[in-house]
Structures are given as structure tokens and as C-alpha cells.
Amino acid sequence: MTTKPAQPPYFINCHTHIFVGANIPPYIAKTFLPWPFYKLLSIPLVLAVCKFWYVSAKSPRQWKHTWWYKKIQTIFYRYRSFIGRYLLAGLFVSLINIMIVYHAVLYLLIWVNGFFIKPSQSISNMITDAVDWLIKHNLLFASAPAWLKLAVFFFTLVFIARGRKLIWFALKKVWAFMSILPDKKTLEFLERYINIGRFAYYKNQGKIFVKLKDQYPEQTGFVLLPMDMEFMEAGPISSEGDYKMQMGQLAVIKFNKKYKNLVFPFVAIDPRRKIVGQQVFFDWEPGPNGTVILKDCFIKDYIENKKFNGFKIYPALGYYPFEELLLPLWKYAMDNNLPILTHCIRGTIFYRGTKKKEWGWHPLFKQADGLGKYSPLLLPELKNIDFINNFTHPLNYLCLVEEKLLRLIVGEAKDERIKELYGYTDAVSPMTYDLRQLKLCFGHFGGEDEWQKYFEKDRDNFTNKLVTQPGQGINFIKPGDISNSFGTLELVWKNVDWYSIISSMMLQYDNLYADISYIVHDEHIIPLLKQTLSNPKLKERVLFGTDFYVVRNHKSEKQMLANLQAALTQTELYFIGRKNPKGFLNIP
16 A cells, blocks of 8 residues: 655745845945945845856856866866875875975065064064074075066965965964954854855846745745835935835736745834825825825835735834834834834944944933932943844833833824824823734844754742743833833843744734744754744744845755754644744635
8 A cells, every 4th residue: 555645844934135236335344344344345246146157158167078177177187186096196295295284384574574563573583583494494495586486376275275284374373464354253244245146146136036935846835025225224226126116116016927825025114204105105094993094105005905914014224113103103113913023133244333322321221320310221332233133122122012112102202193093192101002912023033043042041039930831931011100011021032042032922912923034044942932933922923934045155945944953843833834934824
């Protein structure tokens, strides 16, 4: 009796990107590289180089098909196999390589000792003395012409791996210039930056989408998340990649009959956007019983007419998720059960301009001043890569779903329609309407570094609440007036890992989710992921996602999917890949 082969699980990838290079500002290397290097290493240049390398018939990648390349390949193979078969030949080649590397390193030290930026005086004297001794004892061919010295040096860099490592080591030890070269964090950014060019050189998102879907079984669904990067102060977006063009291409993919019921595009939201082309971006009026009625605007067209599935926000680009202009939109989203997905990880795409004065203090949270009073919470970070996390911090979303905090925001609204919308009366009376049922997903679940912090904080009372109070987690809000909670919120903001914050909020608010996009590349998250899925509440709020194609510098989609399928049970996969995404997206 033959058994029917098991069918691949039906997955929905809840976090993917297919935007093209034209949608990206040219100078996102700003703040990572000094001027003028960030302008030289622009997105258009990266895209042009990658397009030439991966697509052009003249690319060196195509050399492998030519007769002369295959001839050289054969010669090298015969040479390597010869020295591999005969011991004496191998020893002879090794001896020659040692002599070449020896001279290459010494030539380098001589050049460094008298070129541009000098090493310290003690090291310089040491190099001079050593070189003089070697020349005196005929151990250095110092009279070689310059071209031969350069040839020896570059031959070592290209063909002798151990010599290349030795040269790099020598440079680090004697050349002060090496100290200003990019650090590890910058190199990781550059790796992701260049990785964009591997996919984004296409002019149309449809071609990138094909690269995504072809790595998954048939009937896999995808949430497609656009990016509105026009206001991040990294240079102007080209006319070929403006916001309207990006969203229009997503609409074409959604209406393609081949992808019916498999594509779920979201609308990118930035509170600083006023128009799209000649159309108002967002316009509304209060309806009956605290509802929002959309007037003729871009968002109404894409949500109510084109049936886009939700909203995507990226606060790291320079705004809080509780900005006044967003409050009526979030009320509309909650009333219509529309999901919101937000970026929640310490990433590399963020606001590149100068920190504004008002960003030095949190708009809502307060800190103890040591004198028995509270003042606005100081946000002292000055570097972009640091202060943008104040916008991304997961505790900001408590300001939306917790009525006592939301009431403070609504009370400060300049637009009186917002107070009417929420039924606001005064600072001490609960509002008629709130956002407790807002459906929101924390993209990236805070980041794999925050997951590791959770394990490391074994003496932290807040973090341990997930163990001692598995049904609730951290107690953010104390009984009585909201002022009673500011001390707790200050401590949580400053000291608690994002995994604990997000998990606690998911336990306490029924419509909060988190996806494992990007962090899914790191197999070290699996133990904590399985532990998270063992919690009866959390297992119904975690979503599968990858962050295609931004995560590609780590692993391919099919590799991450295979790794996850090997690590989780079928039940766990069912929840994060099918059941939970359907609930998040309102799929019957």
C-alpha cells in the first residue's frame, strides 16, 4: 500500500520587501561614512555596479563561459594537481612562496615607514634597524626596481592567502591610518548596503517578487511591505522611484490573477507625507459613535477601493507612532480591523539628519528628578544610530493601547476633531473610545540582540516576570492616576530588554503580534522561540516572516525556511506560519 506524500505546509510570510533601488534615497550611507565618501558610495552607483556584475554580458561573471577562461582554468588545475601529487614540487613551490611573502612584507614595512602617515617613532626605529641588518647580511633584495617590488607585493595579495593575512596583520600593527578604517558595525552595514544591489537594480517590483516566491512552495502567501523613505534626509528620491510609483507597482501585483489570495500589500504611512502626486494623502472627518470616515484621499483609494490589507510604519525614519496626525488613522484601522506592522529592531535604515531639539526628551514619559518630582524623560543620545531607537522603542506602543497614556496624547491634540473622535472630556476622566483593540505587529520582535539580553538579565525583576507571571509579564501600569506609573515606565524604558517588553504587551493586549523576520536567520533564537511558543497566549501571536530581501546577506529564503521547518514541530509551524497570519490578516 502506497502512502500519499506529505504536502508542504501552507505558509504566509508576514514580512517581505520588494521595493526597487529607485525607491531608496541615494545617500543612506550617510552617518556611517564621512563626507564625501557617503556621496561617492551612493545607491545609484551600487545599483549600476550590481546591474553590470549580475546582468551585463560584459560582466566578469560571464568570463567563465569564454574559451580563454576555460584554458586558463585548465592550466591552473594541472599546475595545482602536479604540485599536489609530487612532494618535492610542493616543497619547492612552498619555498618560493615563502620568499615572495617575506619580501612583500618587508617592502610594505619600508614603504609605510616613510610614506604619508608614519608609525610611532619607536616602531619606525625598529623597522629601520631591522631593514638595515637584513640588507647588510644579504637577506633582503632591496635594490630591486620599483615595478618588481610592486609586482611581488600584489602577487602576494592576489595569489598567496597566508601572505595576504600577514600583510593585513602588519598594517594593523604599524600604520596608524588603520585605526580610522570602518569598524565592525560599519562593515556590517556596508554588507547589507551592497546586498541591496543584488535585488534592487530591477526597475519593477514584480521581478523582485518572482525571485521571492520561487523560493517557496506553491500557495505560499506574502505580505508585501513598501517603504516611504522620502523624509529620512538621505537625499532626494528620483522621479522613477517616488512613493506613487512604488505603490502603483504593488497594486499591479495584487491585481494579477496568478497571485489572487496570495499577495497582501500594505500601505506605507509617514505622518510627514501630505500629498501623493496631486492627491491628498490622508483626509478624514468624524463619523457617528466615534468612527472615522475617510474623505477622498490616497489612503481611501488604496484601502477601500484597491483593498490593500493594512498599514506599514517605520518610526526609525524620524517620528513616533503616536504622532497626532496618526491618531485618527489608527482609530480607523482598529474600527475596520486593519492590521498595522511596525519596524521594531535596532536596524540600519534610519533618519540621517541632525537630531532636533525637541527629540531630547520623550513627549510623554517622565523620570524622577531626585527631589520627589517628575520631569520629561531625558533622551541623551546624539548619534543617529543611537537616538533613532527612541522612536523604535516598543514601549512607545503602550501609549496607543493603554487608555491612560493615550488620554494624555489626545488631551494635547491641536486638532479638536481628535478629542471629539475619542470622546475626550478631561485629563482625569476615561475617554469614551480608545485603541486597546488596535491590531499591531512588532516587526522583528525587538531584534536577536534583545533576545540574548533576556537570557543575560537573570537578576532583573522585570524580565523575570515572564517566568513568575507567564500570563501577564511585566506590570506596566499601576492602579490609580497614571502618574503612579511613571517611575516604573522610566525603569522599563532604560533597563528592560525589548523581548520582555513586547512579550508582556502581547500577553496583556489581545491584538498585539510580533514576527520573527530578520532574526530568523540566527539559529540561536530557536530555543527561546520554542519557549515562547509554549506559552498558551504567545503561541497565537507570533508570526512567520523573513524580511526579504534585506536579510539576504545572511541567508537565502529557502535556507531560512528549511532551518525553521527542521527546528519546529508541525504544530508550531502551523501556528506561526498559517493560523496566526490568517488571524492577523483577517483571512477566513
